[in-house]
Amino acid sequence: MRRPFDFIIEKLVFLSGFASIVFVILIFIFLLKEGLSLFGQVSVRSFLFGVNWYPISDPPQFGIVPLVLGSLFVTLGAIVIAVPLGLAAAVYIAEVAPKWFANILKTGIELLAAIPSIVLGFIGIVTLAPFLKQLFNLSSGLTALAGSIMLAFMALPTIVSIIEDSIVSIPKSYKEGSLALGATRWQTIYRVTIPAASAGIMAAIMLGIGRVIGETMAVLMITGNAAILPTSFLQPVRTLTATIAAEMGEAVAGSEHYYALFAIGIILFVISFIINLLADLFLHRSRKVRKRVTRNG
């Protein structure tokens, strides 16, 4: 005999299974609903290719090029810093460090991941910005460079843990084969291990980019927040995410400005959608390769 409670909860299980799809669709619908209202008054062209973001001047201008470039600058800087550091740390933890030390390092990286981004933003304001200001003799340390460094640290836990995972799951026979041929451990690492982990490394870079592009509070606090076309890393910039966070509080619901901020949300949603899809493809490929190898081996 099936009790009615069991029957209901089993139905709930089925419904909940689809909740994630429903939420993704809901998010997209609500972004579209508010964001597309902008394009009654403003052309898509002047939104995507306009070089002036003056939302409260008269007439207002909603060109997102400065914001897109701001995001690109900061993301590029962060990835250039984070990928080599992350790769080195992952290889060191997985292949070089003694086990006890590797465990300490892993805990340290987990700690970094657990620090809320608002806290890193605060630390950036009180330590990193004054340091950069002095180092480069600037009027303010709140620059694209400061944002890049801060974001690199936020992306590092993601990058390190994914690369480390993919290194650890490489079949032992790969390394043993190389070592048996007389290669040193280092030769094995850069000739065998790293190439074998390349799909995982690509996935790590993609997810790192996703993490950096979507980060909001720390960049809002530390990049200086000037919606101008950036030309140097020592200038203040303003990212897509920071613009929403900084301006939504003042934007009147239902105004062009309000709609424009939702339209930026659409762009961010689409970017993160594409990046995560790509990362997933890479991760799947690395898993598939491995399966084939273990089946034959």
Next chain:
Amino acid sequence: MNMNPQLKEKIAFGVLQLLTMFVILPVVLIFMLVLFRGLPGLSWEFLTQMPSSGMRAGGIFPAIVGTIYLTVGTALFSIPLGILAAIYLNEYAQRNWLTRLIELAIINLAGVPSIVYGLFGLGLFVTFLNFGASILAGSLTLAIMTLPVIITATREALGCVPRSFREVSFSLGATRWQTVRHVVLPNAIPGIITGAILGLSRAAGETAPILFTVAAFYLPRLPRSVYDQAMVLPYHIYVLSTQVPNVSVKVQYGTVLVLVGMVFIMNILASWLRAVFRKRKTW
């Protein structure tokens, strides 16, 4: 240049170690900074009183309470939904395109920028459903953001329960749900709890999703209902460090230490539970 491979290896490993230190040392420094500058600001009054003199003095009690309310609210929505969804994926779903679609949706939910969740919460909960900026709207927004973490952790925990457990249960004539309820879930509970706590600790520290859905700039009283706004620690740190001039270092670092402390207590609790349950595990 033909360097001796052994020497080359030594140099390479040295460089790797150095780069790794570049990653780890700042973490250590950040913690020491928050701890040593934050401790002098902590006192019983700081933790239990309302802010005063434009938030430059007094305590942060309402922000602590607001963060706790919000975290509990998030847990109430995301944990049941996340566990049920994971049960579906791990115990019921066939390997087909629909399941793959659900998995992709989860991956995407995990990757959506936190500020976009803020916009979504503003559009759906605050405006469309007319909850206003409220604890309810903020909790729901954070719950959807936390959902992928809880689903993934629960799936992993369910996946760790050996298949033979289920087969024995089926062979005794139990239905699928009876098997899940009495055999699989009890064995997966530790992993689920650990994952849920970790997910919630992240939600507790988030700022962007709550900016427009619940956070109050200055509200020196406790929230009266779920439809009330609330002060919350992460937003309070933002306010103290960028919006209010001349806030003393003591108050700033004190607030940061309280938030970091809360997040870390949750993280340590999760690790501890994991260790305890692992010891008890008999298979």
